[in-house]
Amino acid sequence: MAFGTDIGIDLGTATVLVYVKGKGIVLKEPSVVAIEQTRKQILAVGEEARRMIGRTPGNIVAVRPLRDGVISDYEVTEAMLKYFLGKVLGKRVFFKPRVVVCVPSGVTEVEKRAVLDATYEAGAKQTFLIEEPIAAAIGAGLDISRPVGCMVIDIGGGTTDIAVISLGGAVVSESIKVAGDKFDEAIIRYIRKKHSVAIGERTAEELKINIGCAYKKPKVETMEVRGRSLLTGLPKTITVTSEEMLLALEEPVSAIIEAVHRVLENTPPELAADITTTGIVMTGGGSLLWGLDKLISEKTGIPTRIADDPVSCVALGTGKALEALDVLEASLIKDPRVR
Numbered sequence: 001m002a003f004g005t006d007i008g009i010d011l012g013t014a015t016v017l018v019y020v021k022g023k024g025i026v027l028k029e030p031s032v033v034a035i036e037q038t039r040k041q042i043l044a045v046g047e048e049a050r051r052m053i054g055r056t057p058g059n060i061v062a063v064r065p066l067r068d069g070v071i072s073d074y075e076v077t078e079a080m081l082k083y084f085l086g087k088v089l090g091k092r093v094f095f096k097p098r099v100v101v102c103v104p105s106g107v108t109e110v111e112k113r114a115v116l117d118a119t120y121e122a123g124a125k126q127t128f129l130i131e132e133p134i135a136a137a138i139g140a141g142l143d144i145s146r147p148v149g150c151m152v153i154d155i156g157g158g159t160t161d162i163a164v165i166s167l168g169g170a171v172v173s174e175s176i177k178v179a180g181d182k183f184d185e186a187i188i189r190y191i192r193k194k195h196s197v198a199i200g201e202r203t204a205e206e207l208k209i210n211i212g213c214a215y216k217k218p219k220v221e222t223m224e225v226r227g228r229s230l231l232t233g234l235p236k237t238i239t240v241t242s243e244e245m246l247l248a249l250e251e252p253v254s255a256i257i258e259a260v261h262r263v264l265e266n267t268p269p270e271l272a273a274d275i276t277t278t279g280i281v282m283t284g285g286g287s288l289l290w291g292l293d294k295l296i297s298e299k300t301g302i303p304t305r306i307a308d309d310p311v312s313c314v315a316l317g318t319g320k321a322l323e324a325l326d327v328l329e330a331s332l333i334k335d336p337r338v339r
């Protein structure tokens with residue numbers, strides 16, 4: 001497949017999505033790699049590797065190479081990217097694709113170089129990097145080419161990126177390392193303190209997705225989870241309520257609200273006025289935390305909505321960016337090497 005295809009990749013800290021022009025999103029897998037430590041050999045990538053998290057014997061580790069919005073291990077990131085691209089492109093690439101990759105906002109020059117190298121090695125003709133909020137805005141269907149301000153809040157696994165965009169570029173932006181992962185960590189801490197039970201990352205994520213909330217739910221919801229009692233060391237089942245989730249998530253949720261306020265404070269008045277009418281658009285998996293849109297709307301006084309299919313927005317945006325290269329030229333980071 002992939003005859004002269006254009007490809008968009010959302011290299012997220014939690015999930016990698018690959019968009020192929022004309023086909024849509026063709027791959028969506030967790031950003032996890034399982035490594036055999038003694039021989040430094042990669043055993044599995046993506047979904048298969050994720051199933052191994054917390055369940056591996058001593059010599060095998062399941063790592064998330066992009067944790068916290070930065071590339072913590074770029075050799076593994078490179079291998080992961082090559083694996084996913086290879087899966088999408090197949091073995092025989094007749095016409096090399098152009099690729100747009102969206103990288104977490106905190107990445108350094110060295111890390112950007114590693115991403116570019118990986119795409120070239122995997123068979124790209126030319127690669128561009130795009131900033132996360134720009135890709136999210138395009139993917140959410142906003143027309144960012146006009147001289148009208150719009151605000152995007154992209155809440156992923158590792159980072160929350162908040163930006164006011166106008167004329168194809170970010171006018172004011174802020175990226176904080178508080179997003180989905182920090183929600184999970186806050187839940188783990190709360191359950192440990194309140195119930196004296198240790199739960200794993202996956203259980204915390206399930207609690208967040210099923211009964212988690214940033215705003216009081218009209219009806220209290222409950223969920224049973226299993227962990228290990230810190231008192232007896234034995235497995236224990238507890239019932240957790242949505243009201244407890246509200247308390248557990250208060251701190252990371254407040255950090256996001258404060259960052260939104262800071263961006264609004266630094267927004268030029270004309271653009272701020274635009275945003276009051278255009279509203280705030282939320283993207284990324286973390287935006288699905290129940291009631292977060294309502295809370296942001298209430299705290300800012302600006303209408304806030306979640307984009308359609310928020311998890312896919314960045315990937316769709318990277319793909320669409322290739323079709324609008326002229327408008328976006330200024331905000332894309334181009335590799336100087338010509339192939």
Ligand SMILES: Nc1ncnc2c1ncn2[C@@H]1O[C@H](COP(=O)(O)OP(=O)(O)OP(=O)(O)O)[C@@H](O)[C@H]1O
Nearest residue numbers: 012013014015156157158159180284285286288289
């Ligand atoms: N229904 C839901 N409610 C709350 N959180 C959710 C829901 N669905 C997914 N998430 C969370 O969204 C996060 C992943 O979002 P996403 O896939 O957009 O991140 P990413 O793009 O990989 O990360 P980043 O933008 O930091 O690089 C995870 O923390 C996941 O638990």
